[in-house]
Amino acid sequence: xxxxxxxxxxxxxxxxxxxxxxxxxxxxxxxxxxxxxxxxxxxxxxxxxxxxxxxxxxxxxxxxxxxxxxxxxxxxxxxxxxxxxxxxxxxxxxxxxxxxxxxxxxxxxxxxxxxxxxxxxxxxxxxxxxxxxxxxxxxxxxxxxxxxxxxxxxxxxxxxxxxxxxxxxxxxxxxxxxxxxxxxxxxxxxxxxxxxxxxxxxxxxxxxxxxxxxxxxxxxxxxxxxxxxxxxxxxxxxxxxxxxxxxxxxxxxxxxxxxxxxxxxxxxxxxxxxxxxxxxxxxxxxxxxxxxxxxxxxxxxxxxxxxxxxxxxxxxxxxxxxxxxxxxxxxxxxxxxxxxxxxxxxxxxxxxxxxxxxxxxxxxxxxxxxxxxxxxxxxxxxxxxxxxxxxxxxxxxxxxxxxxxxxxxxxxxxxxxxxxxxxxxxxxxxxxxxxxxxxxxxxxxxxxxxxxxxxxxxxxxxxxxxxxxxxxxxxxxxxxxxxxxxxxxxxxxxxxxxxxxxxxxxxxxxxxxxxxxxxxxxxxxxxxxxxxxxxxxxxxxxxxxxxxxxxxxxxxxxxxxxxxxxxxxxxxxxxxxxxxxxxxxxxxxxxxxxxxxxxxxxxx
Amino acid sequence: xxxxxxxxxxxxxxxxxxxxxxxxxxxxxxxxxxxxxxxxxxxxxxxxxxxxxxxxxxxxxxxxxxxxxxxxxxxxxxxxxxxxxxxxxxxxxxxxxxxxxxxxxxxxxxxxxxxxxxxxxxxxxxxxxxxxxxxxxxxxxxxxxxxxxxxxxxxxxxxxxxxxxxxxxxxxxxxxxxxxxxxxxxxxxxxxxxxxxxxxxxxxxxxxxxxxxxxxxxxxxxxxxxxxxx
Numbered sequence: 125x126x127x128x129x130x131x132x133x134x135x136x137x138x139x140x141x142x143x144x145x146x147x148x149x150x151x152x153x154x155x156x157x158x159x160x161x162x163x164x165x166x167x168x169x170x171x172x173x174x175x176x177x178x179x180x181x182x183x184x185x186x187x188x189x190x191x192x193x194x195x196x197x198x199x200x201x202x203x204x205x206x207x208x209x210x211x212x213x214x215x216x217x218x219x220x221x222x223x224x225x226x227x228x229x230x231x232x233x234x235x236x237x238x239x240x241x242x243x244x245x246x247x248x249x250x251x252x253x254x255x256x257x258x259x260x261x262x263x264x265x266x267x268x269x270x271x272x273x274x275x276x277x278x279x280x281x282x283x284x285x286x287x288x289x290x291x292x293x294x295x296x297x298x299x300x301x302x303x304x305x306x307x308x309x310x311x312x313x314x315x316x317x318x319x320x321x322x323x324x325x326x327x328x329x330x331x332x333x334x335x336x337x338x339x340x341x342x343x344x345x346x347x348x349x350x351x352x353x354x355x356x357x358x359x360x361x362x363x364x365x366x367x368x369x370x371x372x373x374x375x376x377x378x379x380x381x382x383x384x385x386x387x388x389x390x391x392x393x394x395x396x397x398x399x400x401x402x403x404x405x406x407x408x409x410x411x412x413x414x415x416x417x418x419x420x421x422x423x424x425x426x427x428x429x430x431x432x433x434x435x436x437x438x439x440x441x442x443x444x445x446x447x448x449x450x451x452x453x454x455x456x457x458x459x460x461x462x463x464x465x466x467x468x469x470x471x472x473x474x475x476x477x478x479x480x481x482x483x484x485x486x487x488x489x490x491x492x493x494x495x496x497x498x499x500x501x502x503x504x505x506x507x508x509x510x511x512x513x514x515x516x517x518x519x520x521x522x523x524x525x526x527x528x529x530x531x532x533x534x535x536x537x538x539x540x541x542x543x544x545x546x547x548x549x550x551x552x553x554x555x556x557x558x559x560x561x562x563x564x565x566x567x568x569x570x571x572x573x574x575x576x577x578x579x580x581x582x583x584x585x586x587x588x589x590x591x592x593x594x595x596x597x598x599x600x601x602x603x604x605x606x607x608x609x610x611x612x613x614x615x616x617x618x619x620x621x622x623x624x625x626x627x628x629x630x631x632x633x634x635x636x637x638x639x640x641x642x643x644x645x646x647x648x649x650x651x652x653x654x655x656x657x658x659x660x661x662x663x664x665x666x667x668x669x670x671x672x673x674x675x676x677x678x679x680x681x682x683x684x685x686x687x688x689x690x691x692x693x694x695x696x697x698x699x700x701x702x703x704x705x706x707x708x709x710x711x712x713x714x715x716x717x718x719x720x721x722x723x724x725x726x727x728x
Numbered sequence: 729x730x731x732x733x734x735x736x737x738x739x740x741x742x743x744x745x746x747x748x749x750x751x752x753x754x755x756x757x758x759x760x761x762x763x764x765x766x767x768x769x770x771x772x773x774x775x776x777x778x779x780x781x782x783x784x785x786x787x788x789x790x791x792x793x794x795x796x797x798x799x800x801x802x803x804x805x806x807x808x809x810x811x812x813x814x815x816x817x818x819x820x821x822x823x824x825x826x827x828x829x830x831x832x833x834x835x836x837x838x839x840x841x842x843x844x845x846x847x848x849x850x851x852x853x854x855x856x857x858x859x860x861x862x863x864x865x866x867x868x869x870x871x872x873x874x875x876x877x878x879x880x881x882x883x884x885x886x887x888x889x890x891x892x893x894x895x896x897x898x899x900x901x902x903x904x905x906x907x908x909x910x911x912x913x914x915x916x917x918x919x920x921x922x923x924x925x926x927x928x929x930x931x932x933x934x935x936x937x938x939x940x941x942x943x944x945x946x947x948x949x950x951x952x953x954x955x956x957x958x
Contacts, residue, residue: 594831601817601828608815608869611777612876613803614832 130260131381132374137266139373140273141331143366145346146353147276148324150365153354155293155317158209159217159530161224164347165231166204166322167329168340170197172239174330175246175338185249193327201322205315217529218481222663225483225656232340246333269331273366276324280362283320293317341653348541349397351534355404368404372397388550395545401538405527432588436581439674443577447570455569456641457681462576463637465677468662469583469670470630475659476668477591478623479603481533483655484520484540488513488628490650491543492635494553497560497645506636513632514625521624525617528606540652548647559646562639572641579637580677583630584670590626599623657683666714675715731755731911732776732880737785739771739935746771748935749785754880757906759913760922760943763932764956769915770812772932773882776913777809778802789880804833808878810869812885812915818858822849822868825857829875843871848897863889867898874905881905881912887921899925923947931955 149163160166170192178188204227212220250264284290293313328350329343336342349372356368376396383389427435443462447455467489474480492509499505524535547553554560566572590596598619602609606616639645661680666672732754739747747768761769774780776787778799786795789805797805817825826840844850847867852860857868866886873881887895895918902925905912916922922929923943931938931946933955939946946952 597820597824597828597831600819601825604817604819605815607779607799608811608817608872609828609832610799611779611803611807611809612829612832612872613800615798615800 126259127381129258131377133257133260133262133266135374135377136370137262137269137373138332138335138377139370140270141328141335142346142349142353142373143273143369144276144324144331145328146350146365146369147280147362148321148328149347149350150354150357150359150362151280151324152317152321153359156205156209156314158212158220159224159359159534160209160227160318160321161221161347161534162204162227162231163321163325163350164329165228165344166197166200167325167332167346168343169231169235170200170322170326171246171329171333171338171343172235172244174326175244175333176239179244179246185247189249189330192330193323197322197326198319201318201320202315204322205318209318210311210314217533218475218479221481221483221530221533222659225659228344229656229660232344235340244338246330246338248334265331265334272327272331276327277362277366284362289313289316345541345652348401348534348538352397352401352404352538355401355408355531358408372400375400388546391545391549395542398538398541398545401535402523402542405531405535406523408527408531426588426591429589429592432585436585440574440577440581444574447573452569455573457685458678459569459573459576459641460638461678461681462573462580462674463634463641463677464658464680465580465674466576466583466634466637467631467658468665468667468673468676468680469580469587470627470634471658471662471667472670472673473587473590473599473630474623474627475662476672477596477603478599478620478627480620480624481659482536482624482627483533483659484536484543484652485627485631486650486655486658487540487543487548487652488517488631489635489638490548490553490647491516491628492632493562493639493645493650494548494560494635495632496636496639497562498553501563501565501640503565506633506640509636509639510629510633513635514629517628518621518625520628521621525620525624537652537655540655544647544650544652548650554645554647557646559644560639562643562645564640564643576637576641579633580674583633584673587630588670595619595622662714664714668714672714731790732913733786733788733791734772734776735786735788737772737775737782737787739768739775739780740783745935747775747782747932750932750935750937752930752937752940754911754913755928756909756911757927758902758925759911760926760929761913761915761932762917762919762922762929762946763938766934767932768935769932770884773809773884773913773915776880776882777807803876803878806877806879807882808873808876808880809882810866810873810884810886814862814865814869816857816865816868816872818856820857821854822857822860822864823853825868826871826875829872833876835875835877839875843874844868846874847871847901848894861889863891863894866890879910881910882915883912884915885917886914887916887918895921 145163145167149160152163153159173196174188174192177183177191178185183191208223208227209220212223248263248265249268253264253267255262255267284294329346332343332346336346350369353368353372354365356371357364376393379393379396383392446458450458467485470488471482471485474482474485491513495509495512496505499508520536520539524532524539527535549555564572566575598609598614602614602616602619609616609619638649642649657680661676662673665676665679734750734752737747737750738745750768750772761772763769771780775782778794778797778801782795786793788794789802789807792805794802794805817828820828822844823840826843827837830837830839841850841853844853847870849860849864849867849871852864852868857865860868866889870883870886887898890898899921902912902914914922914926926943928940929943929946930940931949931952938951938955939949941949
């Protein structure tokens with residue numbers, strides 16, 4: 125009984141901090157219609173900043189808290205709103221998501237550059253105080269957290285229901301143009317919501333530091349927790365979001381108390397938010413087929429079958445010559461770049477043609493790699509890896525495709541987290557810190573390069589054939605208007621499942637290649653976070669073309685090379701990457717289409 | 729026997745009742761569905777084509793209850809529609825739009841050219857669909873619907889964006905479609921088109937069926953004038 129009380133209090137405290145973070149997320153989303161994937165990352169950077177002021181520079185805790193939550197965080201929110209998000213008003217979900225991922229990756233890069241990895245203890249608030257409830261001790265920090273949660277809940281309620289600004293904010297959600305006619309300025313309100321939102325992210329982040337430690341990725345992934353809570357309130361209702369957050373805190377706390385403490389169950393606890401995310405998604409009604417207006421997007425021209433063949437032959441010719449010329453290390457790196465290129469081809473199909481933004485594509489790469497490693501690495505295991513990835517992709521699609529757009533993209537993020545913690549780190553796959561050996565198919569790097577290039581050419585030609593054919597037309601039709609597709613007799617859901625599964629198969633194939641190329645693979649190669657640069661490079665290089673995939677793959681390969689060669693520069697590179705993606709988000713055809721356009725102008 | 733029967737259909741959006749206990753039937757021929765804005769015409773189309781479940785009531789097609797069938801199943805039973813707010817596949821060409829519809833019903837794609845000729849937009853065949861004029865896009869939706877060879881065709885304001893000559897050609901096409909044994913339901917604001925081509929007209933007002941009758945009967949109905957003029 126005493127233990128139950130103690131864990132209930134602990135759960136409510138954690139849930140209170142989640143509620144603060146989630147409240148900010150809902151406020152920003154409901155006012156500006158942009159879901160801030162970087163919400164957790166803002167909290168993370170602000171928590172680091174708090175450490176800098178309070179622990180490193182020795183400012184009093186209250187002053188540091190005031191400076192960070194009251195000044196730095198809102199200013200930062202305003203900057204992001206003004207220079208990135210405002211330009212994306214009314215843009216499709218995929219674009220705002222990519223911009224958010226850009227901000228997120230940029231913030232992590234910046235934090236790593238400013239605060240290199242080391243242990244950074246943060247003193248709890250009021251740690252000399254505390255009260256006893258029965259036999260349980262509630263620390264001063266816990267009380268502060270609970271007080272903050274209550275204040276934030278009350279404050280947001282007051283703002284939205286008792287002030288003119290709040291009323292205007294709620295009006296803006298439904299009809300920004302109409303609200304503008306009545307004299308409110310949607311842009312100002314959106315800016316205000318970003319300022320408050322990042323303040324709350326900062327406050328939540330700082331309150332959680334004694335629980336989750338100052339860590340770049342863990343705190344960034346708080347967005348999944350916050351999102352799960354927000355989803356309980358359908359991203360709109362603040363009271364339900366708070367209920368969701370407290371519930372999450374309690375479930376996690378009870379899990380610590382009552383689940384066994386074997387390695388599997390320890391990973392399981394970390395995966396609880398993602399798991400609950402799926403439960404909430406399953407409980408949601410099937411999203412209706414949306415009706416409304418023409419959508420279209422200009423892709424790059426699709427080459428004919430003949431042009432594809434000639435292009436593939438030329439590409440292979442160039443690669444063979446390169447394989448003969450370059451040294452072993454470079455050949456190996458180029459092969460890796462092309463393997464990443466194949467992963468990006470899976471995104472050309474899914475995101476470029478199908479319009480589905482997935483934040484979990486790297487997980488399928490991991491599934492392919494595990495399969496190949498476990499089956500011993502002969503050539504046919506590549507096919508097996510691809511098939512297993514396809515099967516898992518189909519299962520996920522059947523669950524996650526109940527929802528669409530933003531909900532779907534975030535569901536894939538949850539899926540990646542779930543797979544990472546429960547499957548890839550489990551003994552049936554890599555184990556928590558384990559790795560697997562895979563015999564390479566070829567011992568020479570040159571042969572590896574030619575193999576990767578051949579498979580890239582094959583898959584690329586296949587993707588283009590799909591685009592030209594019946595399935596490609598259907599995919600694009602479903603992307604443009606799923607309602608019209610349904611009334612023309614198409615089973616929209618099955619088409620989506622097909623595409624998702626096919627895309628997973630391609631990623632799985634790449635995973636097998638990756639495993640035998642690397643020879644040693646571990647769960648950390650496929651963790652959730654790796655998905656984010658993948659999406660960024662896909663968008664920067666061009667997610668609608670095969671050549672974009674090749675370019676993106678090579679850039680993705682260069683990133684770690686750059687990081688190890690010029691560590692000081694790497695942080696800046698990641699920031700630049702984030703900014704570039706946020707800027708390019710408007711044009712999904714990416715850099716490659718610029719090259720093509722420049723080329724066609726020269727010829728014209 | 730009626731092709732389509734709508735029996736006591738009611739649709740509520742929260743507090744608002746958009747369609748209120750509407751019962752009507754549709755036979756082969758052109759059936760007009762008119763009424764002021766907000767009368768519930770498009771919502772009724774959504775219910776018939778399966779994009780929206782009614783709060784109560786039933787929809788029968790050739791005496792089969794299809795109320796719980798999904799949109800794609802209804803399409804396979806012969807229901808096709810166009811949209812008031814355009815739903816063309818903007819990233820595809822006009823020709824591809826029709827081909828997608830043909831393929832979804834396992835019909836040969838060579839029929840696409842003929843369908844575009846028939847509705848009169850063959851000239852736009854290779855244009856990307858989100859670049860063609862509104863009138864042409866509406867005709868494209870008609871061609872796409874015809875590609876599924878429907879027995880029941882629901883047209884939501886097909887003539888808006890068409891000039892006089894195009895509207896006349898469209899009227900002639902309506903007669904042809906009826907001659908092929910199809911039932912056509914027309915939601916339309918162009919009263920000349922409704923009066924000249926419809927066999928039966930149903931008038932909706934504030935979600936309720938106000939009256940039904942021949943165009944002449946509707947023209948002389950007091951309540952209809954009031955509903956329109958307020």
